[in-house]
Amino acid sequence: MKIYCNQKALMSCINTVIKASSTRTSLPILECILINANSNYVTLTTNNLDLGIESTFEADVITNGLIALEAKLLSEIIKKMPNEEIEINLLENNYVSIASGKSKFTIVARTGEDFPALPKVQVQKGYTIPRAALKDMINQTIFSVASDESRPAFMGEMFHIKDNTFNLVSVDGFRISYRQAEIVNEFGEIESIVPAKALAEIARILPHDDGDVIMYFDNRHVFFDIENTKIVSRLLEGEFLKYSQMFTPDYDTQIIVNCKELLMCIERASVISREGKKHPICLEINTEQMIIKSNTDFGTSIEELNADIQGKNLTIAFNPRYLMDALKAIEDDEIMINFLSIIEPCIIQPKNGNAYKYLILPIRVNA
Amino acid sequence: MKIYCNQKALMSCINTVIKASSTRTSLPILECILINANSNYVTLTTNNLDLGIESTFEADVITNGLIALEAKLLSEIIKKMPNEEIEINLLENNYVSIASGKSKFTIVARTGEDFPALPKVQVQKGYTIPRAALKDMINQTIFSVASDESRPAFMGEMFHIKDNTFNLVSVDGFRISYRQAEIVNEFGEIESIVPAKALAEIARILPHDDGDVIMYFDNRHVFFDIENTKIVSRLLEGEFLKYSQMFTPDYDTQIIVNCKELLMCIERASVISREGKKHPICLEINTEQMIIKSNTDFGTSIEELNADIQGKNLTIAFNPRYLMDALKAIEDDEIMINFLSIIEPCIIQPKNGNAYKYLILPIRVNA
Numbered sequence: 001m002k003i004y005c006n007q008k009a010l011m012s013c014i015n016t017v018i019k020a021s022s023t024r025t026s027l028p029i030l031e032c033i034l035i036n037a038n039s040n041y042v043t044l045t046t047n048n049l050d051l052g053i054e055s056t057f058e059a060d061v062i063t064n065g066l067i068a069l070e071a072k073l074l075s076e077i078i079k080k081m082p083n084e085e086i087e088i089n090l091l092e093n094n095y096v097s098i099a100s101g102k103s104k105f106t107i108v109a110r111t112g113e114d115f116p117a118l119p120k121v122q123v124q125k126g127y128t129i130p131r132a133a134l135k136d137m138i139n140q141t142i143f144s145v146a147s148d149e150s151r152p153a154f155m156g157e158m159f160h161i162k163d164n165t166f167n168l169v170s171v172d173g174f175r176i177s178y179r180q181a182e183i184v185n186e187f188g189e190i191e192s193i194v195p196a197k198a199l200a201e202i203a204r205i206l207p208h209d210d211g212d213v214i215m216y217f218d219n220r221h222v223f224f225d226i227e228n229t230k231i232v233s234r235l236l237e238g239e240f241l242k243y244s245q246m247f248t249p250d251y252d253t254q255i256i257v258n259c260k261e262l263l264m265c266i267e268r269a270s271v272i273s274r275e276g277k278k279h280p281i282c283l284e285i286n287t288e289q290m291i292i293k294s295n296t297d298f299g300t301s302i303e304e305l306n307a308d309i310q311g312k313n314l315t316i317a318f319n320p321r322y323l324m325d326a327l328k329a330i331e332d333d334e335i336m337i338n339f340l341s342i343i344e345p346c347i348i349q350p351k352n353g354n355a356y357k358y359l360i361l362p363i364r365v366n367a
Numbered sequence: 368m369k370i371y372c373n374q375k376a377l378m379s380c381i382n383t384v385i386k387a388s389s390t391r392t393s394l395p396i397l398e399c400i401l402i403n404a405n406s407n408y409v410t411l412t413t414n415n416l417d418l419g420i421e422s423t424f425e426a427d428v429i430t431n432g433l434i435a436l437e438a439k440l441l442s443e444i445i446k447k448m449p450n451e452e453i454e455i456n457l458l459e460n461n462y463v464s465i466a467s468g469k470s471k472f473t474i475v476a477r478t479g480e481d482f483p484a485l486p487k488v489q490v491q492k493g494y495t496i497p498r499a500a501l502k503d504m505i506n507q508t509i510f511s512v513a514s515d516e517s518r519p520a521f522m523g524e525m526f527h528i529k530d531n532t533f534n535l536v537s538v539d540g541f542r543i544s545y546r547q548a549e550i551v552n553e554f555g556e557i558e559s560i561v562p563a564k565a566l567a568e569i570a571r572i573l574p575h576d577d578g579d580v581i582m583y584f585d586n587r588h589v590f591f592d593i594e595n596t597k598i599v600s601r602l603l604e605g606e607f608l609k610y611s612q613m614f615t616p617d618y619d620t621q622i623i624v625n626c627k628e629l630l631m632c633i634e635r636a637s638v639i640s641r642e643g644k645k646h647p648i649c650l651e652i653n654t655e656q657m658i659i660k661s662n663t664d665f666g667t668s669i670e671e672l673n674a675d676i677q678g679k680n681l682t683i684a685f686n687p688r689y690l691m692d693a694l695k696a697i698e699d700d701e702i703m704i705n706f707l708s709i710i711e712p713c714i715i716q717p718k719n720g721n722a723y724k725y726l727i728l729p730i731r732v733n734a
Contacts, residue, residue: 301472302470
């Protein structure tokens, strides 16, 4: 194998794939990036057996070849290379030279044939969605994926495609985050749980541009096709929450409030809760206004906030972080929050439509 | 005590003093910021018994007073305050209210009288130096202060004022970093060791402007006067290195080389050394050029660099981090490096003058 390529193109491609390389594994080949030089293209592939990424760029391929190089070392060498043009050359005994300008590295390669192939997902029945939409939807829901392993199915997000609606849902036992978008569906219902680690990578890699991403599902894997980059993730098994039953339209108290103002009030009130400690903050909703109170060993905080309030007076307490996570994910100026009682969840949603819903369980506090 | 003040002025003053407040101490008052409101000024003071900082700003003082508030809590509250104007008001039972707009905090204060006073240093015999110069000199030498406690005197920097020269020196057993500036000296020689922790704070606080800082020394303390901000640090005791004897002008090999190019070569060569492991890099100096080599389990790297070379050929090895630290601190385009032998230190210095000297011990390697 011998190639000449542009430093920026190679580095960009390494950055795309590197997060799916393993660190600390008993299979050293999984710590590598597979480099496949063929005709005028170089394809880089990583595979940690849960997630695989491959990405292709144009290069001047003198001799075709297939080698695997340790991902972190390759990344650090290419990042520091002095010139725009880089030469990668397979020498004898599996040594590879990487040269640019007056700088030359010689490192050990692994045999490319030992690299585990990415799972094959049949490329038919593709669901197409704008890249920017999928990126935003993941970022606006991923924070409430469960981190403990007691319910493995909750460690991913539900991709639920039904009729012409794509629903993306995460749940951690205390809250549900829900985003919805229209999708052209010609192939029937999909219910697949994609691991959060894969989604974090997909959201990172997806460009916020005008292009589309095509999603293909089979029983065990999901495949995302983003032009030059392909991502394959295994799916999670297990029972997901029947989330749609949770979103009741009923309410006893309803407020319409400025999202950013409410967020800032809660951020301030949570200052005296301190990190780590889940000290509840209290919302006092009466006909005139909303008061946000926090009371800890450090002292008390009181915030007054104007809101458009319907229904019964209510005093209810929440983990401030859960409220802040949801409010930060919302782009609307004004939001609607429905409450039923001090022991039932609130639902944060748009004034009109169903683009998002954030359900949060309250904390019971002594009056 | 009751004051009205500007949020930005108060926050800036908190940021100046907060690093000298203690964290995790058996004396909780040391975790506080002392607030002294008097006439039209508010002075904030912190004191961890090694280092004390006080800083003053203008405010609308309705009632004079002296209270101590927990530093981290005060900082977080003020940082998040919604309005420009903040009211701080001492209530009954040592409660303090902090209010701005529709936001109001009530927190517990400590009695200001319990706060330990800063050490008094006689404000005469002041040595004046431009703030920007002192800031740069500290930043360009502090990296080679010793971090282990076996030689306490090496955990600070020597402030050596003699004749009309101010010498700032750090040493960690493997290298010496030295910076020099002119100073007006009317009071005789000073040899004082200032702890690195204090110097890091001073370098952080010093503005890079046209003003001066005045330094006062006594046997136990140094006092830095930067207009509205005063810093007092205890001095370190013990024997410092007789550094001036180490800087011999003799050499057997001398190179003049571009500083940034050499730095980049060493940064690249150290890529295959990996963090944490002190793998030496080898400089091969012959009459024609300089070659920088690194050879580890990961592979080899070779860099060629043009240099103006005088004297004998030499192959010598160094810890790459020590070379990089020194080269990063130098602003000159071209530098001179003198070598004596493979077991004696090299000295990096300007082509002309004595503004800085970096002495670095080599590593013995098997040929």
